[in-house]
Amino acid sequence: TTLLIVTSFLSTAGHLGAPVHSGALITSHNVSSLDITSKIHTDHDTTTEASSDFGHIVEATPDGVFRPTFPADIAALIRLSLSQPTAPFTVAPRGKGHSSRGQALAAGGIVVDMSALGGRGHRTTVSVDGMFVDAGGEQLWIDVLHAALEHGLAPRVWTDYLRITVGGTLSNAGIGGQAFRHGPQISNVHELDVVTGTGEMITCSPEVNPALFFAALGGLGQFGVITRARIGLEPAPKRVKWIRLAYSDVHTFTTDQELLISKRASGSGFDYIEGQVQLNRTLMEGRRSSSFFSASDIARLTGLAIETGSAVIYYIEGAMYYDDNTATSVDQKLDALLEELSFVRGFVFVRDASYVEFLDRVGREEQNLRSAGAWDVPHPWLNLFVPRSRILDFDAAVFKGILRDTNPIGLILMYPMNKDKWDDRMTAVTPDEDVFYAVGLLRSAVAGGSDVEQLERENAAVLELCDLAGGIGCRQYLPHHASRDGWRRHFGAKWGRVAELKARYDPRAILSPGQGIFPPPL
Numbered sequence: 001t002t003l004l005i006v007t008s009f010l011s012t013a014g015h016l017g018a019p020v021h022s023g024a025l026i027t028s029h030n031v032s033s034l035d036i037t038s039k040i041h042t043d044h045d046t047t048t049e050a051s052s053d054f055g056h057i058v059e060a061t062p063d064g065v066f067r068p069t070f071p072a073d074i075a076a077l078i079r080l081s082l083s084q085p086t087a088p089f090t091v092a093p094r095g096k097g098h099s100s101r102g103q104a105l106a107a108g109g110i111v112v113d114m115s116a117l118g119g120r121g122h123r124t125t126v127s128v129d130g131m132f133v134d135a136g137g138e139q140l141w142i143d144v145l146h147a148a149l150e151h152g153l154a155p156r157v158w159t160d161y162l163r164i165t166v167g168g169t170l171s172n173a174g175i176g177g178q179a180f181r182h183g184p185q186i187s188n189v190h191e192l193d194v195v196t197g198t199g200e201m202i203t204c205s206p207e208v209n210p211a212l213f214f215a216a217l218g219g220l221g222q223f224g225v226i227t228r229a230r231i232g233l234e235p236a237p238k239r240v241k242w243i244r245l246a247y248s249d250v251h252t253f254t255t256d257q258e259l260l261i262s263k264r265a266s267g268s269g270f271d272y273i274e275g276q277v278q279l280n281r282t283l284m285e286g287r288r289s290s291s292f293f294s295a296s297d298i299a300r301l302t303g304l305a306i307e308t309g310s311a312v313i314y315y316i317e318g319a320m321y322y323d324d325n326t327a328t329s330v331d332q333k334l335d336a337l338l339e340e341l342s343f344v345r346g347f348v349f350v351r352d353a354s355y356v357e358f359l360d361r362v363g364r365e366e367q368n369l370r371s372a373g374a375w376d377v378p379h380p381w382l383n384l385f386v387p388r389s390r391i392l393d394f395d396a397a398v399f400k401g402i403l404r405d406t407n408p409i410g411l412i413l414m415y416p417m418n419k420d421k422w423d424d425r426m427t428a429v430t431p432d433e434d435v436f437y438a439v440g441l442l443r444s445a446v447a448g449g450s451d452v453e454q455l456e457r458e459n460a461a462v463l464e465l466c467d468l469a470g471g472i473g474c475r476q477y478l479p480h481h482a483s484r485d486g487w488r489r490h491f492g493a494k495w496g497r498v499a500e501l502k503a504r505y506d507p508r509a510i511l512s513p514g515q516g517i518f519p520p521p522l
């Protein structure tokens with residue numbers, strides 16, 4: 001097991017130097033002098049903490065947790081693994097461990113606690129002239145936001161929740177309501193520093209080492225550890241008109257969503273577009289207010305469901321940015337946009353928020369859920385990309401079929417994105433249509449709601465519907481597949497390339513074993 005490494009490392013420590021292609025955050029460092037073993041923690045509390053994740057579905061105990069001081073330490077750890085006389089040990093970078101299915105775990109291997117690199121906010125440098133931020137892979141997006149705002153700038157695309165890491169979201173895609181216009185977070189990266197599974201530290205971009213750059217973006221941690229990302233910035237807005245519009249009919253809802261995502265020029269339409277699905281039982285039996293809706297709003301929405309006999313109420317969530325110069329015209333622009341839409345008349349809910357309040361909305365929800373004891377609970381989440389041509393079939397079969405009588409405590413998201421904002425050279429996969437929907441079944445198993453087994457049965461039924469011959473043809477986002485065949489189908493035409501890149505950048509298959517894509521080293 002990994003514990004063997006301690007003695008073997010001491011005898012090989014002089015031979016761990018790796019080629020360093022210096023990037024902004026890579027400090028030139030004498031790797032051979034590092035005492036890697038002293039940074040591996042094997043105490044019970046530490047390994048237990050690294051044995052599970054936000055999902056609380058999978059458990060896997062590592063032999064140790066590595067706390068690097070510099071990116072070069074990670075390279076040294078990987079080279080140490082590769083120098084083992086028998087099989088190498090696996091190495092899993094762990095950002096915030098906010099995966100749902102054990103993706104950042106490493107049974108019997110070493111988990112790299114990425115937060116040890118430099119501390120919060122310290123490895124974030126903004127270039128005002130270049131309009132980019134260099135952020136350590138371990139940095140939380142909330143800290144990147146605050147660092148950029150000091151210069152009046154901000155990244156263009158956000159996940160709904162900001163207390164997750166740059167490296168963690170870029171290993172998936174990083175999607176949110178701005179992606180229809182700017183693409184996912186991985187489409188907004190100029191350069192990366194990556195420590196590969198061969199222990200090399202490589203700076204890459206679309207021009208330099210492009211194969212590694214495109215592999216790592218959406219690469220599920222399979223090709224290297226991202227230790228720095230250069231992310232494009234835009235001038236930050238000050239405030240936001242934050243809107244929800246209710247619909248009782250899916251066809252009208254999706255038609256309006258698609259109209260809104262076709263308004264792609266900056267300054268036209270909304271700057272952020274998402275959508276949610278409220279099943280009838282959630283409205284009737286769920287929380288009586290939320291951080292957006294007051295108790296009387298929820299009562300009105302419940303009344304709408306009863307009055308229209310609709311099994312489901314949908315709402316578009318939009319945001320229109322404004323600042324001092326546009327403060328007087330934003331209401332007019334909003335009114336003109338609303339005129340073009342067909343939500344149920346009168347069912348428009350508007351809040352005015354600062355840009356940060358808006359972006360950090362799930363952070364506030366986290367505080368509420370934590371105080372209610374409903375944060376550290378099982379989250380058998382299922383995220384899918386559904387082709388536009390099948391979204392109405394999906395709605396009928398899932399929201400009005402499989403989930404009709406469920407008791408979902410949590411959230412169901414549904415919003416469209418434009419495929420041409422995704423770069424097909426990246427490892428991330430999407431359906432092959434110009435527009436596809438992100439659908440997130442973000443449900444929690446809490447006392448008084450459905451249990452994990454019930455939610456998992458429903459997830460399995462949804463996946464079966466997607467996979468059946470002639471089925472909906474969804475792709476999983478934040479994917480989980482139990483078999484190699486499942487992964488082959490997931491990557492589709494990209495599978496051959498993924499396997500090739502793996503053989504090149506992590507030939508012993510030591511990185512991020514919790515994804516379960518490639519068999520662990522023997």
Ligand code: FAD
Pocket residue numbers: 053054092093094095096097098099100103104105114137138158159160161164165166167168169171172173174175176220221222224225226227362478512514515
């Ligand atoms: P971890 O769970 O720690 O790691 C994820 C995977 O990436 C693992 O395989 C890990 O080994 C690997 N990894 C971690 N760091 C690195 C690195 N530096 N280099 C290479 N590989 C690495 N996602 C969205 O796209 N949009 C959303 O709106 C969104 N909202 C969310 C809301 C909540 C409340 C939660 C819990 C998650 C949400 N997510 C969303 C999902 C989230 O983006 C992913 O789960 C992401 O992986 C979490 O980041 P993390 O830092 O916790 O990664």
